Amino acid sequence: MNRTIVSAAMVIPAALVVSLAFGAMQQSGNQQKVKDASSLDPFMQLKLVHSKDILEGLATEDFEMIAKGAQSLTALSLESSWNVYTTEKYLQQSSDFRQSLKIIKEGAHEKNIDRAALGYLNMTVQCLECHRYLKTTQTTDKNLVK
Numbered sequence: 001m002n003r004t005i006v007s008a009a010m011v012i013p014a015a016l017v018v019s020l021a022f023g024a025m026q027q028s029g030n031q032q033k034v035k036d037a038s039s040l041d042p043f044m045q046l047k048l049v050h051s052k053d054i055l056e057g058l059a060t061e062d063f064e065m066i067a068k069g070a071q072s073l074t075a076l077s078l079e080s081s082w083n084v085y086t087t088e089k090y091l092q093q094s095s096d097f098r099q100s101l102k103i104i105k106e107g108a109h110e111k112n113i114d115r116a117a118l119g120y121l122n123m124t125v126q127c128l129e130c131h132r133y134l135k136t137t138q139t140t141d142k143n144l145v146k
């Protein structure tokens, strides 16, 4: 019973962080160019799909779903399409992102929902930090490879 309460206490803030995150992303998108979900870059949009799987897995204590979502995101982050930029900072952000996914996967394998939820919170911070970096860095500072 206690575990369930603790887990809910972890997952609910996580869900809040994510809705805030997506709200912020949408808002900043609106300022630059008007976009709806269908015009998002399909590769980048996959990140949303897999991170929602993790959230669903956390909310329903489906460890397989959590692990699968985290694994899919890890695989995505290792594809060449991920490396839109090749700056040291971007590579560092990507590595931090994968580190948070590792915590999620370990939590799922240990059937430790709290650890997986902590990893998820960390992952969400990494989503935002990388996007913030992209927004605040001058285009000329980025080595655009796409």
Ligand code: HEC
Pocket: 029, 035, 039, 040, 041, 044, 045, 047, 048, 051, 084, 085, 090, 093, 094, 097, 123, 124, 126, 127, 128, 130, 131, 134
């Ligand atoms: C290491 C950097 C990095 C991390 C971490 C990261 N992203 Fe991104 N994201 C990008 C880049 C680069 C783009 C493409 C931006 C562009 O085209 O200007 C992008 C674009 C997106 C887009 C499409 C936005 C658009 O306007 O088309 C979505 C949605 C998105 N990311 C979601 C996420 C989610 C969800 C996470 C975390 C699970 C995440 N991202 C983590 C770098 C990152």
